[in-house]
Amino acid sequence: MTENTKTHVILLSCGSFNPITKGHIHMFEKAREHLHKTGRFIVIGGIISPVHDSYGKPGLVPSRHRLTMCQLAVQSSDWIRVDPWECYQGTWQTTCSVLEHHRDLMKRVTGCILSNVNTPSTTPVIGQPQNQTSAIYQNRNTVSKPTVVKLWGKMSESFGKICCARPNMDRFTFVDENANLGTAMRYEEIELRILLLCGSDLLESFCIPGLWKESDMEVIVGDFGIVVVPRDGTDTERTMNHSSVLRKHKDNIIVVKDDINNPMAIVSSTKSRLALQHGDGHVVDYLCQPVIDYVLQSQLYINASG
Template structure:
């Protein structure tokens, strides 16, 4: 399967990241590896979106700290970025609204549309915007220089960084001006691009709790976007999905990451990380990267049980 036929994917992970752990980053890497092995997908980017301060979770530290820790955790990654949009809103945002924001934002900054899971794969949904001059790449002897989706993601990340909204203490973060126009300089091949929600099996299981999620939101998240699930502690994802009529309805839109190794909950759990910090447990280095640990100690975070 050629690169232009494969579905190009941006993985989006929402959560408290209080603090962000090695396991959170490992989930991205594990999901990307698995999607590539299927031969159907190319992962061109990853987005970490920390939750708003008004989420109300006990012990949730300020988004200023959580954004900084997330940025420190991905500073060596060339494909995962931290997005502060969710934290900058007036109040808490649903996962559904975060997905829709990033889909709409990509439409605006590229001038093109993104597909959802019901879009036929034979239909090109990312390409040269309509009503503009033809693509400049007409020399078929020089096709290797034609930008692919991965180059597009790099170009967008670079451009979005230049038009970031500078805010106190978090100037390093990409914040996109929704009225920004990147112009017509970026031209690229026609590809199919989707934003998929990346989550652990614990979030998948939460879909089965009556009243916790709106059915309409679940329809959008699983039906329109699709999700990639990284099982934790040997969770039986098939059993979980059988407990929800909506998950059963959209089984084909749920990609369960499978490999020979288990993904232990301990290295993902922010709760276990906070407890290790409070008790001075040396195993905290198994959960958190050193830059994140250094920042936590410097800022005196999670020292008490209340956060």
């Protein structure tokens, strides 16, 4: 497949990130590597979306700390960004609503048409310019189509102003999403999708009766699709068979192949918090040094209540 015929993907990970661990970053890297190896996808970006403070999880530190730790964890990455939108809302947002927000935002910022995972576009995906100004890449015969590098670069110029730029650590601000972004870029024959990236523990939660609204699961798995990175040797095949929605949309679930002995597979925020509370030196195996420094400086997780 040529670059333009491959599906361009943005990986979105939702969660507490309390704190963000090396395992979270590893999940992004392994997912991108796996998707590229299939020959069908090009991962052009990753988004970390920390949960709102009103989620109510015991020991959840304020979002200003969690956002900062996430920023520190990805400061050397050229493709993973932190998005504060979810934290800035008036209340807790469902995973479904976060996915839909980013889908709608990407439509406005990129001019691309985002197709559902289970109903791929049968025609070239062409973004519509927002005004009458001549569109870039309008002449197929004389101007080359955008490469993935150009696509992500151009997207970042506008997208970064809204939610993916790394803001000042002391204050998180972003441009109003309804602001005038100028002429939208026109990307020809590029299919763009947002996929939910998660660990197998989230997949297992889909099987807990009453925890998820079935309508939300239909949208998450049926319309968007998910990329699962197994943890602790979880049998994802068995998990999927326990849910009618997961079985129905099995083709939309991409399971990443990872080394079962990879130490990152057992890293968790819970273990990290316990290590911090007990002064366990193994915390360096769980968290990157800038995050550890910030935790110590801010005196986070020094007791069982967070």
